[in-house]
Amino acid sequence: MIFSALIGDKSTFIAEGKSWHCLLLLFNCSGLESDLKSLFETTWKNSLKHQGAQMSTSPMKLSKDTASNGDDRSKGEMVELPLTSYTPEEEKAVLRKIDMVILPFMCFVFFLQYLDKQSLSYAGVFGLIEDLNLTSSQYSWSSSIFYVGQLVSEYPFIYLMSRLPLTKFVGATVIIWGIICMCLAAPNNFAGFATVRFLLGFSEGAVSPAFVTITSIWYRKQEHNLRTALWISMNGLAQVLGCFLMYGIGKSSSLTIAPWRVLFIICGAITVAAGVAFFFLMPNGPKDAWFLNAREREVLSLRMAQDRDGGDKTSFSFAQLKETLMDPKAWIIFWFRVLVCMQSPVLTFASLVIKSIGYTKLETMLYTAPSGAVQIVLLWIGAGLVYIFPNQRTLVVLVLIIPPLIGTVFLLKLDVAAQWGLIVASWLASCITASMTILLSLAASNFKGNTKRAVVNGMFFIGYCAGCIASPQLWTHSPRYTEGVITSIVTWCLLFAVVILFRFLCTWDNEQREKQAANHESFDVNHHLELDENGLPQTDLTDKQDRHFRYVW
Template sequence: MFAYANVDALPIYEERNKKIVGKIDRNYLDKGVLSYAGVMGLQADTGLTASQYTWLGSIYYAGYIVAAPIHNRAFQAFAPSKWIAGCVIAWGTVLACMCACHNFMGLMVQRTFLGALEACINTGFSLITASWYRKYEHGSRTGMWSSCTGMATMIGGLIAFGCVDGQTKHDTAISSWKILALITGLVSIAYGICMWFFMAPSAVEARFFSEAEKMQAVKRLRDNHQGAGSRQYKRYQAIEAFLDIGTWMYVVFVLSSQIPAAGLVLLQSILIKNLGFTTKATLLLNIPQGFISTLCNLGFGILADWTKQRSGSAIAAGIFSLFWAALSIGLGNVAPFYKKYGQLVAYFFMSGSCSTVRFIVISMLSSNVLGTTKKTTLNSIVFVVLGAAYCIGPQTFRDPPYYAHANISPIALWTLPILVLSGFYMLNRWENNKRDKLQTERGGVQEKGTANIEFMDLTDKENKLFRYVR
């Protein structure tokens, strides 16, 4: 990296920059199976009670919590792209093994391993985004890869429908949910293998770049002042992560925003079916929700970069989800099935947008945290807390079939993230103004020894040339 950073590369004109970003985008290449399986006969085939089914959702994130710090340490020691690819291959293998599970205990073990392997995805993609893109490209690029969650929901709904329809017509001995697990597992293995061979570990190792483009790809990241990354564990950076007030603001944000979202993700198909739809109709009705999720993640991510207001875009996304949650509860309070289509539309928008605010905040982690050890430590804390939220979330859905108590939790909890995000905006603006004032007082001259500070592994507290994304 330093060899490419310290040479006098060609100036990066806008046309050349767009060409480089285009190449990076082309290189940037679930747990949803349980939600579909819930209406495809899983509970009946394995003798699950409603309580045991929700525990399958929670145990997934018990594995997630344990594995998240391990993955984050591995990302500092190994190339994140290779580690993620290996986990995707293993994840697909474990998912395919779901078809061999026939009771609650077997499913609990299988789900624990799935959660442990998935823990690498969001945090790994966050680190990859930071190492390839400029800070005001992070929001839209995070929106791009997070929008694939919605696409997976749409495609998964179609595959699940095909599995149910095929089993009904041909009366196969194997259950439709087992066919679904096998198909999606094998596809994940194939995709993981492709990631291993085609996803470049870094810009300087990218085979699709010429030597000149490698230098330009590194040079265009100078304004991030985020360094070239370090494989050395720095204890003082880990301590700084724990002492930073921003860390605990992220913790409050994740808990309050994701506990309701967790239950919606696990029970989305069951919630739709309980409005009075058939199994096949329910599976197809997951498609609009996936489409809305794709639009929200992509749209609000692009808005964040276009306006250069990451917190503002996240607040807008939070208010958007809160509105539809209130509408869904209002319609449901009149009568369980009152205007079920109105409830369905409100549910589509509520569940489709409920994770958008989290992904925008993940892009803030990519942009606003410097120092490799500090960033991986903060990621460990945030994603362990995310796992805890997703453990708790399904347990709030304990009053079937209408889940009246659980439907109130979004209103109670989704107000707090909006306040936290407002706090982030004010804190980051205050810190940037303080640094601007300090630099003006020093005549705009860089501090001694900071000519190449952007290629040092400093934290955001040490690097006074760095500015926070608001």
């Protein structure tokens, strides 16, 4: 029989590039289990490491015989089995299409999120504080309460994102937050303004954790850092363009309402339009990729399987939730974000610092804008370092902590008379996004399991909210904001220590797994026999359960 012929020449069978999926068909046949089990283990492991092998252009055909296990197959029938390889050219073509469709959506929405959120800083310079009669404490709370809204939204949004079509849910929230942003132009007192800011923060709570998940759905581990850097670099771009937008609005002499109200209306209207486009055009996952043909979708599934990802699912696992809450690396991810975001008031208060040392409103916008450009430059320096040293992300983060730490020290030590010194120090101190980008990529690359990944992402952004809520309350004494600046210095130093701890835990865990692999302790062939239509494993293993998984540090 053809089965016996195949078993008689295993090496030829594999060398010709035939699908290991065929082994599963053979494996079910009585009398062949012991012979195929060893072959399947070896082939399965190798297939996970296999990248870009040349393949035939048509599905392979195999003659079936009646199996001895009692099923009703007809002798001599030809079976068409799916291909499980692809060429480097096919992979590049698929990746190029993903970059041309998925990334622009993410970048533009993230740009608008930061612009809408950061517009408070520009509005404060152009009359918001005077028009609403805000005290220094109330202005700080106007910043903090936005993140209270985001914090409140995280837990329900984590659950909903694991149960509903992800991009549809995100698109709907983008539309809602655009409408709410326009409503910021209406209040005439602190209570009304704070309420709308809370609702704005609540509606924006889904975007950042969802984008980490979307990145991990469409891109492989080694591609996360560059793509994450692209959509996070929109923070710096929004800082630059937001200043110029406010400059243009403030310079207009034909406005019938306050310039800061016009800013909120314009930003909100653009966001609504972007949300509609995101809702209807952004695919939920590889199966819904309207810009790929059937073969390209197959290639996408195969390349993602190399990272042993279970694909996009809508189930919520309480076992994974428990594992996440007991995982020290997950809690370190949480503290990453808390400590980084203790620096966030620099972004909100920098324009007020510049204005307070003697510059006009329009000059303040012009001198604040370069901080966004400095952020972008440092971010891409970080991305370049990760590209050059792909297995040293934590060391790159340690390097990226140094410039903002130096800038914060200068903010504390320089005299008010050193105007340009303080301006440049504020530019350096605002470089939060560079280290944040690498930390986001670590969150995306180091956790598996649909629910666990969603919960970790949620913890990461809950930490973000916690840091952003607490820190503005320390920035209340202008123009030096001494308490807040000292807190920033301390938290940068703490972040340095926590990153070192995370690196140690990841390397130690990887060493233990390598020892197990050397002793053949972790491979369980029966665990991988649940397959999808392409013959790929349909499992939702966590990083703890999957002993083949290796942490990125």
